[in-house]
Amino acid sequence: MGVDRKRCKHLVWVWGPLTVLALSSMLVIAQRLNLKRKPDVQNGKQVFNSGCNTCHGPTGKGAAETSTVFKRPSTFPDFTDCGGTTPEADSQWKGVIVHGGPYKGFSTIMPTFGQVLSQNDIDDVISYLRTFCTQRGWPRGELNLPRAIATEKAFPENELVLTTAANATGAPTWETHAIHEQAFGKRDQIEIDVPWNLEDINHSYSSHIGDMTIGLKHVMFSNLRTGSILSLQGGVLPPTGSTKLGGAGTTVFEPFAAFDQLWRTNTWVQFQMGADLPADTKKSPQGLFWYTALGQTIAPDQRLGRQWSPMVEFLANRNLVDGAKTDWDVLPEMQVTLSPRQHIRADVGVRTPFTDTAGRHPQVQFYILWDWADGKFWEGW
Numbered sequence: 001m002g003v004d005r006k007r008c009k010h011l012v013w014v015w016g017p018l019t020v021l022a023l024s025s026m027l028v029i030a031q032r033l034n035l036k037r038k039p040d041v042q043n044g045k046q047v048f049n050s051g052c053n054t055c056h057g058p059t060g061k062g063a064a065e066t067s068t069v070f071k072r073p074s075t076f077p078d079f080t081d082c083g084g085t086t087p088e089a090d091s092q093w094k095g096v097i098v099h100g101g102p103y104k105g106f107s108t109i110m111p112t113f114g115q116v117l118s119q120n121d122i123d124d125v126i127s128y129l130r131t132f133c134t135q136r137g138w139p140r141g142e143l144n145l146p147r148a149i150a151t152e153k154a155f156p157e158n159e160l161v162l163t164t165a166a167n168a169t170g171a172p173t174w175e176t177h178a179i180h181e182q183a184f185g186k187r188d189q190i191e192i193d194v195p196w197n198l199e200d201i202n203h204s205y206s207s208h209i210g211d212m213t214i215g216l217k218h219v220m221f222s223n224l225r226t227g228s229i230l231s232l233q234g235g236v237l238p239p240t241g242s243t244k245l246g247g248a249g250t251t252v253f254e255p256f257a258a259f260d261q262l263w264r265t266n267t268w269v270q271f272q273m274g275a276d277l278p279a280d281t282k283k284s285p286q287g288l289f290w291y292t293a294l295g296q297t298i299a300p301d302q303r304l305g306r307q308w309s310p311m312v313e314f315l316a317n318r319n320l321v322d323g324a325k326t327d328w329d330v331l332p333e334m335q336v337t338l339s340p341r342q343h344i345r346a347d348v349g350v351r352t353p354f355t356d357t358a359g360r361h362p363q364v365q366f367y368i369l370w371d372w373a374d375g376k377f378w379e380g381w
């Protein structure tokens, strides 16, 4: 009987995620992200040569500074630089082309073309801009979905995140993480996460560092046409935190897979599945986690304006010890882009345990994120 139940649980853990993956890949095949009409690159080239190359130059690197009257802003684009252009979504560029530089917090030198060019011309010139990057294999910024509070995304990022979880009931505790993520090469990212806890222990506040994480992420697969991206990450948590205060007391290895799927309705789902594997299992148990974030991004002005992303996360954690239960939490939240350039974002949500709730408190969670590759914190407003 006991054995049967165990086997049954294993089946759920292994086949549950696989079924979801299989189902979503079926949905993937059924769609094409770039909708309506196929852009006409030749027309885009003509538009570019008549309206853009005086400033952006025939090669897309920028016209010779002797021939332009303006001083180049530090963010002036070099369209041949794949590392700089592929993380930008078409909608980001379209906002600038339709409404001019200031719409996304850029220079007024970049004119407004919304009155001069048709929607089709603008889509075509964007598709021509894309031809300046001639390397393949860079994941496209459209697949950089809004960051969820707990579920890690698949896209390699350049960002700094400050995130805090505060107990809503019980003894006050604040767990804050400073997370630095930096992309390198076409498909890799390094991550450093330093947690810092402040808690009320017997009516006196104690502040201490937790176990930090150093992680390396690699994109295994990404496809703009189907809207999917898959990454693997290997993480190491050296025991920097005190064992008396929740630290593992042993180095923990944390491998995970992240798979994100975007649909053309701007609905998306992000899956993350991984394990915590301590070097010394006597000090800390092995565990599995399985996170899902389901959300929708809404933006006014035909998706060019401020982005609001309501989402809900379903979070499962399970220790691999006899008699352990799976802890399920649900976390509804809202992310919003604060700066017009969308490089500063905030997210707030409430995480509520709904199984095995003894000793687990609801938490208010919040983060602020700065995508530093898109400009300084105070720029782009």
Ligand code: HEC
Binding pocket: 047, 048, 051, 052, 053, 054, 055, 056, 070, 072, 073, 074, 075, 076, 077, 088, 092, 093, 096, 097, 101, 104, 105, 106, 107, 108, 109, 110, 111, 113, 125, 126
């Ligand atoms: C008068 C000069 C000028 C013309 C003409 C011009 N641009 Fe620009 N453009 C700029 C400048 C300057 C910037 C950089 C703004 C900044 O970084 O603050 C820029 C930035 C951009 C960006 C980058 C936005 C980003 O997210 O980094 C895009 C895309 C762009 N231009 C497209 C076009 C297209 C397409 C045309 C023609 C239809 C065009 N530009 C015509 C000067 C010009």
